[in-house]
Amino acid sequence: METVLPKFDSVFSIDCVIFGFEAGELKILLIERNEEPFKDWYALPGNFVGQNESIDDGAKRILYELTGLRNMPIKQLHTFGEVNRHPQGRVITVAYFALIRISGQKDLTPITQYARKAFWIPVNEMPKLAFDHTEIFRSAFSKIRKRLNYQPIAFDLLPEKFTLTQLQSLYEIILNKKLDKRNFRKKMLSYGFLKELSEKQKGVSYRAAKLYKFDRRKYNKIFQNDLNMDALPAAAASEEK
Amino acid sequence: METVLPKFDSVFSIDCVIFGFEAGELKILLIERNEEPFKDWYALPGNFVGQNESIDDGAKRILYELTGLRNMPIKQLHTFGEVNRHPQGRVITVAYFALIRISGQKDLTPITQYARKAFWIPVNEMPKLAFDHTEIFRSAFSKIRKRLNYQPIAFDLLPEKFTLTQLQSLYEIILNKKLDKRNFRKKMLSYGFLKELSEKQKGVSYRAAKLYKFDRRKYNKIFQNDLNMDALPAAAASEEK
């Protein structure tokens, strides 16, 4: 005596907050919308998820279609579900975020008609955004700031080869504070996951700095058994927004 | 020339992972389902969210209706959106979690017919759960374990007045490791947010221990300006599962 249950279809969206670093500035990726609602507005890359794809897969597909960026290592951030966040009815959105290397990704070409264009904009020059995207952006920014302190996310933003000064100034920008040069270098190098290259910086009108590379393999080796459930409570610091 | 846009209705659910501490064991709150699908199965308290309530409000309502617990301080955990996670079609679920005080909350009485009963079960004796709830539970457990190291969540689980030994054994259970008594007490007391009461433990057949209280006001005062964006990178420890 099996009962026949009704079938459900969901309507929900994802939105992506993609951070990049270019010309000494932290930037995020926006699109200009080409469809109602909020036609012509700036917005985070986002759209509806299909019925036959997981939300993670959907997020990747949507990001690709709107910006031309493929296979970005995006992660879930938070789900936004206020009743009136979408003018067309009840649509919750799952926000994703990633930090990526801008250099070499010049061609931001939307594949679909939903976006007129995709572009990087400095986080300090954010325009008004469609829907509740400003709130989503702020939430993501706050999250990466906290995460910077215990995850190697900065390397995702830098070019493959970078100088220690570049790395430090990225930290300073995200954390919004000055760091001590000697201490920064000492600490970074002490981890042992930075590989010193024989190459040097080029095209600068002063002493060229050594280039380094982030060695993810070494990083994983160093921290693999490190669930870091050591340490006592450490009641400090609130984690969430 | 306004276009008329279609209206959307979403179907999606929330599920709650509620932790408690009782008789020296960490427990979570389950229901026995009284409706298809998964009728008669054990499951996390969860149901569909209404069209006119935010997901946060919906989570609170559903938890109340299924377990009789009101106004729990639940927080969003993660959204689960695999394509086939729900037998009736595409239903994503937003998972919430909370840590609460069991004592005094004896009456777990479901208000609706969806649940036959609600009950606490030790995390070590988890039965097979409906849907993908086992995965959701694991994800939540992993999260609180990590959070214990930098948030005062343990106090939510303990009775209002507790001994330092009780506090320590709770930490040991969640972190699944032994801690040093002297160091633990020293560190906990050094924070300054534990209020020593004049009362002592009663009804034990050995030297009675002093009772303490968590002073949330002091805690907030101590850590309010502490966005803890100090500290250098500290590349250690992976945060997510």
Add this chain to the structure above:
DNA sequence: ACAAAAGTGTTGCACGTACACCCATGT
């Protein structure tokens, strides 16, 4: 008196912080 848990200090080590000068290179 005994059983059971409460309560208590010191030392070494690792790590974070503060701080200032010489070096190499391109123009």
Add this chain to the structure above:
DNA sequence: ACATGGGTGTACGTGCAACACTTTTGT
């Protein structure tokens, strides 16, 4: 030669980790 950032070491303080015995209370 000079301007510009590159590169380097030490001393101090804090906080964590390791470690064992005496005290109190109820039975």
